[in-house]
Amino acid sequence: MARGQAHDVDSLREIARQLRIDSLRMIHLAGGGHPGGSLSAADLVTALYFHEMNLRSEEPDWPDRDRFVLSKGHGCPVLYAALARLGYFDPQHLDTLRKFGTILQGHPDMNKTPGLDATTGSLGQGLSVGLGMALIGRLDRRAYRVFVMLGCGELDEGQVWEAAMCAAKYRVANLTAVIDYNQLQLDGTNDEIMPLEPLEDKWRSFNWNALRIDGHDMPAILDALRAAREHEQGPTVIIAKTIKGKGVSFMEDQLDWHGVAPNAEQLEAALVELGP
Amino acid sequence: MSCSATRTASMRTAYGEALVEVGRTNPNVVVLDADLSKATKTSLFAEAFPDRFFNIGIAEQNMTTVAAGLATCGKIPFATSLAVFSTMRACEQVRTSVALTNLNVKIVGFYGGLCTAENGPTHQCIADLGVMRPLPNMTVLAPADAPSCKACVRWAVEHPGPVYLRGLRDGEPVLYDETGPADVSRIQIHREGNDGAILVNGFMLHLALEAADRLAARKIHITVADVITIKPIDQKTLLEIAGNVPCVLSVEEHNVLGGMGSAVAEVLAQKHPLPMRIMGVPDVFSNSGKHSLLLEAAGLTTEKIVENAVELLAAT
Ligand SMILES: Cc1ncc(C[n+]2csc(CCOP(=O)(O)OP(=O)(O)O)c2C)c(N)n1
Numbered sequence: 403m404a405r406g407q408a409h410d411v412d413s414l415r416e417i418a419r420q421l422r423i424d425s426l427r428m429i430h431l432a433g434g435g436h437p438g439g440s441l442s443a444a445d446l447v448t449a450l451y452f453h454e455m456n457l458r459s460e461e462p463d464w465p466d467r468d469r470f471v472l473s474k475g476h477g478c479p480v481l482y483a484a485l486a487r488l489g490y491f492d493p494q495h496l497d498t499l500r501k502f503g504t505i506l507q508g509h510p511d512m513n514k515t516p517g518l519d520a521t522t523g524s525l526g527q528g529l530s531v532g533l534g535m536a537l538i539g540r541l542d543r544r545a546y547r548v549f550v551m552l553g554c555g556e557l558d559e560g561q562v563w564e565a566a567m568c569a570a571k572y573r574v575a576n577l578t579a580v581i582d583y584n585q586l587q588l589d590g591t592n593d594e595i596m597p598l599e600p601l602e603d604k605w606r607s608f609n610w611n612a613l614r615i616d617g618h619d620m621p622a623i624l625d626a627l628r629a630a631r632e633h634e635q636g637p638t639v640i641i642a643k644t645i646k647g648k649g650v651s652f653m654e655d656q657l658d659w660h661g662v663a664p665n666a667e668q669l670e671a672a673l674v675e676l677g678p
Numbered sequence: 679m680s681c682s683a684t685r686t687a688s689m690r691t692a693y694g695e696a697l698v699e700v701g702r703t704n705p706n707v708v709v710l711d712a713d714l715s716k717a718t719k720t721s722l723f724a725e726a727f728p729d730r731f732f733n734i735g736i737a738e739q740n741m742t743t744v745a746a747g748l749a750t751c752g753k754i755p756f757a758t759s760l761a762v763f764s765t766m767r768a769c770e771q772v773r774t775s776v777a778l779t780n781l782n783v784k785i786v787g788f789y790g791g792l793c794t795a796e797n798g799p800t801h802q803c804i805a806d807l808g809v810m811r812p813l814p815n816m817t818v819l820a821p822a823d824a825p826s827c828k829a830c831v832r833w834a835v836e837h838p839g840p841v842y843l844r845g846l847r848d849g850e851p852v853l854y855d856e857t858g859p860a861d862v863s864r865i866q867i868h869r870e871g872n873d874g875a876i877l878v879n880g881f882m883l884h885l886a887l888e889a890a891d892r893l894a895a896r897k898i899h900i901t902v903a904d905v906i907t908i909k910p911i912d913q914k915t916l917l918e919i920a921g922n923v924p925c926v927l928s929v930e931e932h933n934v935l936g937g938m939g940s941a942v943a944e945v946l947a948q949k950h951p952l953p954m955r956i957m958g959v960p961d962v963f964s965n966s967g968k969h970s971l972l973l974e975a976a977g978l979t980t981e982k983i984v985e986n987a988v989e990l991l992a993a994t
Contacts, residue, residue: 434796475800500796502967502975508798523800524767525736555713558735588713589721589733595713596735 409452411620417487418448418620422649423676424483424496430669432500435508438646438659439553440480442584442617446642449623450549450580451484454631459489462516468546469535471520473528474553474582475509476661482506482515490517526559528552529579533569536577536637547576547631555587558596563608566637570609573636578627579610581639582617584646588660605639617642650675688848690788692824694719696831697756698726704835708748710734710757712741718758718788718845742768742785746775749782754835760794761787761803761844765810776840777813783841784834785810790820790844791880791931792959792973798966804959808936810842811909818909819862820844820930820938822853822883826906829858844880851884853904862906865915871899874991875923877916879905879938882929882978889983900987908938916942917950925953925994927987931978934958953994955986 409417421444429435451457455468472481479499486493491505498504505514509523520531532550539546552562569577583601585592592598605612611633615622623642630638646660647653650672664672701707701723708730715721715733724731734741738759745755757764764787765772776783787806794801810818819834819841821827827845834841859866868883869890878886883904890902901919905911920926926946928939939956946954959976973979 432796500798500966502965502971504966506966508796508966509800511798511800521800523798524763555736558713558737560737560739587736588717589711589715595733596737 411624414448414452414620417452418444419649419676420487421448421480421483423673424486425479426650426664426669426672428479428483428496428499429663430666431497432663434500434663435479436476436661437653437664438586438656439474439477439582439584441648441650441653442644442646443474443477443551443582444480444648445618445620446551446580446582446623446644447480447484449620449627451488453624454627455549456546457488459517462490466544466546469519469532469548471522471528471532471548471550472510473522473550474525474556475522477553477582478510481510485515485517488517491515525553525556526561529562529565529569532577532579533565533574536569536574537572539576540574547578549578549580551580551582553587554581554583554585554592554598555595557581557598566605566608566610569637575634575636577637578630579637579639581641582644583641584644586646586655586657586660590657601641605641609636611636611638612641613638614641614643617644618648685852686849687824687852689821689824689827689846689850690717690719690848692827693786693788693831693845694722696828697723700831700835701727701730704754706752706754707835708732708753708755710741710745710755712736712738712759712763714759717760718786720756720758738763738767739771742771743775745783746779746781754782754784756784756786758786760801761790761806762801763787765803765806765842769809772810773813777815780815780839782838784843785841786843786845788845789847791846792964792976793847793881793969795969795972796966799963802964804931804933804964805936806842806844807908807932807938808940811936811941815840816909817841817907818844819907820879821862821906822880822904823850824852825854825856825858826862829862830906833862846881850881853883853887859906863912865912865919866904866906867901867915867919868904869900869902871901872922873898873900873924874987875901875903875919875926876983876987877903877905877919877926877928877938877942878930879908880931882931885978885980885983886929888980889987892980892984893987898987898991905938905942908941911941911945913945913949916945920946920950920952925990927955927957927983927990929957929978929983931973932958933961935961953990955990957983957986
């Protein structure tokens with residue numbers, strides 16, 4: 403998918419719906435995984451992979467490809483579903499998530515899955531990886547851009563802010579951070595575990611271009627990605643307000659759906675809500 | 679002292695319960711977690727003593743050094759996360775803020791070994807013992823079941839100084855009676871025999887006991903001993919065991935490099951050389967998959983323990 407042959411908003415919404423369905427199926431079959439953070443990220447991942455990013459699925463190592471780092475690695479089902487849909491590997495692999503011998507590990511492993519640019523799962527490290535990629539894009543005069551998706555709980559990690567300071571120092575305009583701001587982490591809400599606000603002010607004071615959007619509003623996501631692309635003075639962060647478990651009423655905003663798989667009944671109920 | 683494994687129990691729940699118990703008798707016990715209290719069951723302590731519980735967020739480095747700060751004020755902090763993050767994300771903080779200062783901080787990590795299974799190698803932890811062991815002042819504990827985990831918590835409260843406690847998850851066979859071993863710093867002998875000895879810890883203990891039963895059926899009688907405290911290792915008991923057998927096999931759910939087997943070998947090589955084999959996770963990263971399949975791939979099964987024991991005996 404090269405940028406330009408992008409889908410319209412309606413087909414992007416449809417793809418996001420499919421990625422949600424795929425994610426829940428995969429997690430159900432695996433008997434474990436993280437539904438809440440996969441569903442909250444679905445619209446953002448869709449906009450990136452099916453509209454914004456410049457990719458060649460037939461050539462996963464294409465040196466000029468845009469990079470994506472899923473720093474909140476536990477949300478990988480939705481990313482695997484996107485990669486399969488783009489043809490990086492046979493969609494049949496989706497049924498093997500987390501199983502012994504699979505190419506789809508419980509957390510992203512760049513040495514096992516075609517199309518993955520980074521190994522993540524230990525929270526807080528992705529922005530640094532992305533920064534490294536962005537610095538070399540500029541040094542080697544390549545036009546690629548780097549996108550890093552962070553969880554909001556993940557922002558508790560000090561390394562995120564080390565990377566943020568460093569990215570601003572080097573004014574890497576080819577680096578965009580996207581925060582899946584669902585306001586829940588593992589033990590509770592951000593406010594209960596580690597208050598983050600004022601979040602835009604934090605990033606701005608670190609000399610980032612900060613945008614705040616509704617992370618389920620497809621046109622708004624596309625606009626923000628364009629604004630990030632056009633911002634040439636330094637890195638941009640898109641703070642995307644999302645709902646954990648988005649799309650399935652009984653999962654929405656529910657802490658308990660952070661890290662458990664739906665059983666057969668729950669999956670069925672979820673699929674009814676998400677549609678055919 | 680050892681009972682046969684007719685039931686299993688959750689080591690994480692045992693940990694949470696033990697914290698509440700020691701919290702009741704010792705007001706200096708405080709607990710920290712890094713947004714995993716539901717998994718590590720420090721949530722039980724948080725409910726019982728909300729004022730003495732600190733959820734530091736997903737920030738293990740900060741948690742570790744905050745714990746050091748609490749300890750400078752006379753508290754006994756239990757800084758808890760997954761083993762992989764407690765010992766490795768915050769490794770240098772453990773070394774400098776906790777070990778070098780010799781503060782009374784307890785570093786606790788769950789899902790030691792491969793038991794976080796399907797989550798894959800980012801979450802599995804096969805290097806924690808090797809990372810913690812060479813830190814001066816650090817005591818390293820790796821219990822096998824719920825009662826011995828509780829005993830480790832009680833022991834740690836009574837023993838000033840840095841401790842690393844490696845926990846597992848749940849479903850561990852219960853191999854000790856309810857009160858656990860009387861002194862976790864001593865090697866615990868579960869079976870006695872003079873044909874050989876298996877030194878073991880953690881989840882491998884029940885496999886070693888099974889292996890011993892199978893060997894006994896073949897008239898091979900071996901000692902099985904649980905090395906709960908890897909550092910400082912109980913040299914006296916270790917040398918007594920070694921004095922009564924022709925060879926020693928160690929079995930652990932840790933990299934074959936740097937763990938309990940290495941600790942045993944360091945003593946035996948210098949004080950009582952004898953044929954030895956070290957069984958553990960090979961020095962490669964594992965994969966996502968069921969815990970039982972990962973153990974099988976690593977060669978950590980009852981059959982393999984029997985096989986290794988027989989080969990080792992034949993060669994000696
Ligand atoms: C370094 C590290 N510490 C702890 C964890 C365990 N963990 C996995 S997900 C999670 C909560 C993440 O919350 P957030 O970043 O908000 O993700 P989301 O809500 O989008 O799923 C935690 C604590 C981890 N994976 N890595």
